[in-house]
Amino acid sequence: MPDTLIFGMEVFLNGLMAGVLYALVALGFVLIYKASGIFNYAQGVMALFAAMTLVGIMEGQVPFAHLINAILGTEVHHFGWHIPAFLAILLTMGVMVFLAWAVQRLIFRHLVNQEPIILFMATIGLAYFLEGLGDIMWGADIKKLDVGLPQGINTAIDEVTYGWFGYGFFIDNLDIVATVIAALLVVVLVMFSQYTKQGRAMRAVADDHQAALSVGVSLNFIWIMVWSVAGFVALVAGIMWGTKSGVQFSLSLIALKALPVLMLGGFTSIPGAIVGGLIIGVGEKLFEFLVGPLIGGATENWFAYVLALIFLVFRPQGLFGEKIIERV
Amino acid sequence: MFYREAGDFKTTYVDDGQTFPIKFDRFRYYIVLAVAFGIIPFLINDYWANAVFLPFLIYAIAAIGLNILVGYCGQVSLGTGGFMAVGAYACYKLMTAFPDVSMFIHVILAGGITAAVGVLFGLPSLRIKGFYLAVATLAAQFFLVWLFNRVSWFYNYSASGQISAPERTVAGVAITGPEAPAWAAYLFCLVFVTASAIIARNLTRGAMGRKWMAIRDMDIAAEIIGVNPLTAKLSAFAVSSFFVGIAGALFFAVYLGAVEVGEVFGIQKSFLVLFMVIIGGLGSIFGSFAGAAFLVLLPVLLKNVLVGQMGWATDLAAHFEFMIVGGLIVLFLIAEPHGLAQLWRVTKEKLRLWPFPH
Numbered sequence: 285m286p287d288t289l290i291f292g293m294e295v296f297l298n299g300l301m302a303g304v305l306y307a308l309v310a311l312g313f314v315l316i317y318k319a320s321g322i323f324n325y326a327q328g329v330m331a332l333f334a335a336m337t338l339v340g341i342m343e344g345q346v347p348f349a350h351l352i353n354a355i356l357g358t359e360v361h362h363f364g365w366h367i368p369a370f371l372a373i374l375l376t377m378g379v380m381v382f383l384a385w386a387v388q389r390l391i392f393r394h395l396v397n398q399e400p401i402i403l404f405m406a407t408i409g410l411a412y413f414l415e416g417l418g419d420i421m422w423g424a425d426i427k428k429l430d431v432g433l434p435q436g437i438n439t440a441i442d443e444v445t446y447g448w449f450g451y452g453f454f455i456d457n458l459d460i461v462a463t464v465i466a467a468l469l470v471v472v473l474v475m476f477s478q479y480t481k482q483g484r485a486m487r488a489v490a491d492d493h494q495a496a497l498s499v500g501v502s503l504n505f506i507w508i509m510v511w512s513v514a515g516f517v518a519l520v521a522g523i524m525w526g527t528k529s530g531v532q533f534s535l536s537l538i539a540l541k542a543l544p545v546l547m548l549g550g551f552t553s554i555p556g557a558i559v560g561g562l563i564i565g566v567g568e569k570l571f572e573f574l575v576g577p578l579i580g581g582a583t584e585n586w587f588a589y590v591l592a593l594i595f596l597v598f599r600p601q602g603l604f605g606e607k608i609i610e611r612v
Numbered sequence: 613m614f615y616r617e618a619g620d621f622k623t624t625y626v627d628d629g630q631t632f633p634i635k636f637d638r639f640r641y642y643i644v645l646a647v648a649f650g651i652i653p654f655l656i657n658d659y660w661a662n663a664v665f666l667p668f669l670i671y672a673i674a675a676i677g678l679n680i681l682v683g684y685c686g687q688v689s690l691g692t693g694g695f696m697a698v699g700a701y702a703c704y705k706l707m708t709a710f711p712d713v714s715m716f717i718h719v720i721l722a723g724g725i726t727a728a729v730g731v732l733f734g735l736p737s738l739r740i741k742g743f744y745l746a747v748a749t750l751a752a753q754f755f756l757v758w759l760f761n762r763v764s765w766f767y768n769y770s771a772s773g774q775i776s777a778p779e780r781t782v783a784g785v786a787i788t789g790p791e792a793p794a795w796a797a798y799l800f801c802l803v804f805v806t807a808s809a810i811i812a813r814n815l816t817r818g819a820m821g822r823k824w825m826a827i828r829d830m831d832i833a834a835e836i837i838g839v840n841p842l843t844a845k846l847s848a849f850a851v852s853s854f855f856v857g858i859a860g861a862l863f864f865a866v867y868l869g870a871v872e873v874g875e876v877f878g879i880q881k882s883f884l885v886l887f888m889v890i891i892g893g894l895g896s897i898f899g900s901f902a903g904a905a906f907l908v909l910l911p912v913l914l915k916n917v918l919v920g921q922m923g924w925a926t927d928l929a930a931h932f933e934f935m936i937v938g939g940l941i942v943l944f945l946i947a948e949p950h951g952l953a954q955l956w957r958v959t960k961e962k963l964r965l966w967p968f969p970h
Contacts, residue, residue: 323743354924394946401688402949404743405890408883409941416934424927540879543747551743580762589751596740596748 287451294453295573296566301459303565304466305524309542310549310557311470312517317551318490319510322392322403326411328539330380330515333418335522335531337379339429340422342372347421369431373519380515381508388508415536424533429526433461462524469520470558473513482509544592550602559603564588615963631813648802653795661794666867668908669801670859675888675900676812677855682886683894684816685848686828687737691749693881694756695853697873698726699860701766704775707788707865708768715780715787719804719861726857727850729756734849738842741831753882760873776870788865797866804862808855813897815851824848825895856885887937891944893953902952910937 309327316324324330340347344363353359367375391410395403434457445453477483488496489506497503525535545564549556568587576583596602620635622628632638656665674692681689703722706713733752740748760766767775779789786792787800815821823844826834835841864871871877884907892903911933918929948954 350925350928354922354928391942391946398945398949400742402945404746405886406942406945408886409938409945412934412938413942414938416931416936416938419931420928420935424931540750543750547744547747582758582762586751586754586758589748589754593736593748593751596744597736600739600741600744602744 290449290451292570292573295569297453297455298459299566299569300562301455301463301565302569303562304459304463305521305528305561306538306541306545306565307558307561308462308466308469308517308521308524309538310545310561311466311473311554312514312521313542313546314549314551314554314557315473315517316510316514319486320392320489320507321400322407323400323551324514325404325407325539326414327514327518327542328536329411329414329418330383330518331522331525331538332531332533332535333383333414333522334376334380334515334519335429335526335535336418336422336427338372338376338431338519338523339427339526339531341375342367342369342431343427345422350423351420373431373523376519377516380519381512384508384511384515387511388504392507393504411536411539415533427526427531429523429531431523431527433458433523433527435527456528458524458528465520465524466558469517470554474554476513482506486510541588544588547592547602548595550604553602553604556602556604564591567591615960615966617964631810631817645806648806649799653799656794656798658794661798662867663912664908665798666801668905669798669805670862670867671885671888671904671908672805672901673808673862674856674859674885675892675904676808676897677852677859678885679889679892679894679896679900680812680816680824680855681848681852682889683896683899684821684828685824685845685852686831687734687845687848688742688746689749689852690746690879690882690886691733691752691756692856692885693877693879694753695726695730695856696860696863696881697756697760697877698729698853699723699857700864700871700877701760701775701873702726702857703861703865704777705766705768707778707780711778711780715782715800715865718780719858719865722861723854723858726860727854730849730853730856731846734846734853737845737849750879753879757873757877774870774872775864777865780865788869790869792866801862801866804858808858809897809901812851812855816897820844820847820851828895887941890941891951893951896951896953898956899951899953902956906952907937910940 309331312327312330313324316322316327339345344365344367346352346360346363349361387410391406392403395406436457438455438457438460441453441455445451475483477487485496485501486506486509488499488501489503493503496506521538522531522535525538529535541564542561545557545560547560548563549558549560568584568591571587572583615634615636617634620633622633630638632641652665674696678689678692681687699722702725703718706718706721707715710718729752733749736748737745761773764770764773767773777788779786779791781787782796782800785796787796816824823834823839824847826837826839827841827844827848831841834844860877863876868876888903888907889900890903891906892901893899914933914936915926915929918924918932919926924932944951
């Protein structure tokens, strides 16, 4: 087999793995958009904030340490304890639920019936706010996140492929774990929205606010729940990306990567988010591998957007999106 | 009492159609112009020019440009940073290729080139709407920044990958380069701001602006009453990009002098200008100025108070600024979705009736 083809296959597999991670972020977008019609730009920052909070709780950092030190002139940084990962994840989830409540209570309750674009802008404002809040609470330095997920090259795949092609594929264990977790997450989310009472209420709200309200669904509760679920997805995405590349500002930029995924898949479709993520992941890795060297490299920055743009010109609602019907 | 239209009679159609029909508004406008052109240049120093006036003026042009697209035509764009980069690099290439041509012409040509690029990236808007379009303009943002980073022709093969403005003069006075006096740079930008505002104001009052607003309010209905969406949308992209390109050219040549594209014209810039438009008020020229002034002055003020007065570390103050800007945007959207311009309108309404409440 020619080398290019073998390398290409490796790139393809790695692209699939990266695509899963994109899909994970995109999932959070889809959930909120479906249930409340809000396009939540802050999803990426929520992932960053969740990861920062997780690290902060695990390391026993004092929240707002810098602020307290600046105002009171003290020198506090750590409580001096370490909390096991599992407990820390639960605590972080608590913080995310509180955040969901605060967001719903303080922002979106006041913006009911506004134009979608206004809601979108509000989430950009929220993203800025959360970014500043995260940095003030936990400090802006790059943190290492380790919750005990396996990392490094998967030797089994390396050996098997070496036996087949005479060349061992490099697949990160973390990517495999991420894929499994993402698949589980999707199954759980689909089960939740299909078979539980709250899940059905959520879909009812997504379908028609007023009709849902009239049969006794509490909009307030559903919206807080949706934001909590999105916070949970953000936490999972934050753990994955944070373990992969450290908890730092660039984590919030994955939200931008999730946007073309959404456009490809359609804003309202969970399978769309998955398929879109895989297409973008594979597409940008293969493009970088095949065409990148010819035109100067680093094409990953824009390829996804241009792909989505070209795609949208032919199918404006995305792959699985609901057909857009406009009436005057 | 202070602010009234009573007694201000119009006898000709020209009078009736003027930009500021109310006498008080007109005089206020003349006074602002007189102060800006006649007094500030004599008082300005380097700190004030670089910290306040130059960024304010340049962002005001960018905000006017984006406001035409988002506020008047309803096409949300997140590609402002990329289009500003086009203006900056076009200006740089022109400045270095034709050193003898006046800076005014370079900046205007840079705007023209940006307009062409804007139309190109505006083409998908004919098929894509709303959020999808907003995300599609991100393609412009990332692709353009990447292009200017990778293709060395754009930065004349310089080793650092940066572009830096050579010294150019207007009427014997340096406008660009490190030797340029503050007042000259200020006046140069002011001329462009004034011209942009007048052009934008009149465009939005005329047939073109009405077509844009018809498209914004309901594009299908607009099409039925005879507005051509192709020309309306593309002309909005062209005019908007023209102003944004001028802002980019001035930002590079006059304000910063040297630019690294990823840092200066990144996605953050797109959001910053968008925030100016939202906080100032969508669909208002005055709002563009108000928004630009607000978001330029706020960091300066915060920095002076937090770092200068309270002695906080700069990074802590920067994080605080993020929180405050984000919080303010949300607050504005909740309290006054139409921005500072609407507050000003309400104030005028109150002044008209003062001292009576109704």
